[in-house]
Amino acid sequence: MTDKRRLIENFSALTIMQLLNYILPFVTLPYLARVLSLEGYGVYIFSQALIAYFIVIVDFGFDLSGTREVSINRHNSKKLSEIFSSILVIKFILMIISLLILIALIMFVPSISEYWHVHLIMFIMVFGNMLLSTFVYQGLEKMKFITILNASIKIFFTLTIFIFIKDQNDLPLVALLNSIGYLIVGLISLCIILKIINIKFTIPSKENLINQFKNSLQFFWSRIAVSLYTTSNTFVVGLFLGPAAAGIFGSADKLFRAAVSLYQPLNNVLYPYIAHSKNIHLYKKLFKLSTISNMIVVLIVYIFSDLVIRLIFGSGYEESAVLLKIFMIAAIYMMPSILMGYPLLGALGYTREVNKSVIYASIIHVVLLVILIPVLSVKLVALLVLFTELLVFIYRYYYVKKYGLLNSNFMNKQ
Incomplete structure (x- = not known):
């Protein structure tokens, strides 16, 4: 496949995915905004903003550094396994740290502890997103897989919202349905990487872990910075207003x-x-x-x-x-x-x-x-x-x- 043809194919796949990401929320947003009421919907938006911080922490910029590493080493199966395994282990450790931070926030911040159960349920999204390993698909330019997976999340959430959500008391269920979609797709993504793309999981060496961590550190600061002037706005508004x-x-x-x-x-x-x-x-x-x-x-x-x-x-x-x-x-x-x-x-x-x-x-x-x-x-x-x-x-x-x-x-x- 020529470079231009691959570019067009991956762009088409990502465009379809983005259109679904754009269209399907517009199907659920009017319904949720009305059914959950302004305050209930505000809690849901606030929780999404809070969990988005942890997703950024766990991703640690690997969607950029990992994508580049995989792209450069796409024909070296041993190196790909090392990259994938090292990044997955680092992300798992960061996920545990993030969970501990969330528990501390629930314990000491009143505006967060009030809806603690919603935030904990939403945290399942972090685990699902960790398993998704988007950097592998982007680096190998196999975006059709990630397109199907992301579409599955959106379609699952959209359908279940209309089936199960009836009033503002169903707010925890909204969080659960959203999180389950990410978890299932994350598990499927892991199976595709291991079985179809045939990248092996190996116990990474300490040196590989340190190298991947260092390589992605600058991208992490960039992602955190972006989050501070995007996601933080809704979080701060909810916290103080x-x-x-x-x-x-x-x-x-x-x-x-x-x-x-x-x-x-x-x-x-x-x-x-x-x-x-x-x-x-x-x-x-x-x-x-x-x-x-x-x-x-x-x-x-x-x-x-x-x-x-x-x-x-x-x-x-x-x-x-x-x-x-x-x-x-x-x-x-x-x-x-x-x-x-x-x-x-x-x-x-x-x-x-x-x-x-x-x-x-x-x-x-x-x-x-x-x-x-x-x-x-x-x-x-x-x-x-x-x-x-x-x-x-x-x-x-x-x-x-x-x-x-x-x-x-x-x-x-x-």
Whole structure:
């Protein structure tokens, strides 16, 4: 299979997966927002934000470092087994640490302990996500497997929600159904890796564990930084303003992230492809096309934001429309910022610049968020997101221009 054909095949698979990730939640969101009530839905959104921290910790940036390692060593079965085994063991250890942290939070933070059972049930997602090992499929460019698996999670959750969830007392069941989907798919993914892809699990040496840990550390800080100025917003809103505010903010934020995530398939496919092909010409074509399509999506959502919020979430969520407009302004430069990240700077060896862009931005974001706590409001947090994403974009654009990565003669310098 040619490189371009493989790129198209994997992009198609990831696009289908992302469309399902985008469409199926829109089937369940209106139902959950109404059935669980604003406060119940806010608790669910808050719990998702809390668990997202632990998923980032357990992933430890291996979706980037592991993907690159697997891509480079794709024809070395022994090396692949070493990479997979080392990463899986590290992720398991991090999962145990994360569980202990969650238990401590439940014991000492009142706003978390109130719905402790929901958070513990949701933590099953972390275990399922750990077993999923997406980095293997991305590195080998076998995205059809991960597409089917992710689609299975979404379809399972969507169907069971309508069958079993009837009122706001079913909130723990919503968490359980969501978590079971991830657990089952994680187990299936593990079987595919071991039996079909034929990567063996071996007891990793201490040296391999240390090497994989060190290799992914910079990516981990990057992922934590991103989480601090994305997921932390809903978490902080829920912590200081209550479940209802978390529902208002989280609803707009979910739509915003869903719109931006439409370009994630291109991001995931381009990263390993550019890393080994260095095809800047194709990258520039896809970048321009994505920028134009992004502007169209942003304009449509911005104009019809009030209608979108009313149709999806119903009454009580009107304030979310204002937040969605703010987020859509951020989306104008967030999409090109994402594509300038790992698919370009990272793939061409400038990972430090990519990581620093989000680390510096997250530090500024968190400092401002803490300063603003006495006057905190959902609109203020949304404006802060807009500002932070702009900082990331400017930082990355500066280094793309500085290194001349989009110049036609860039590859001649290599």
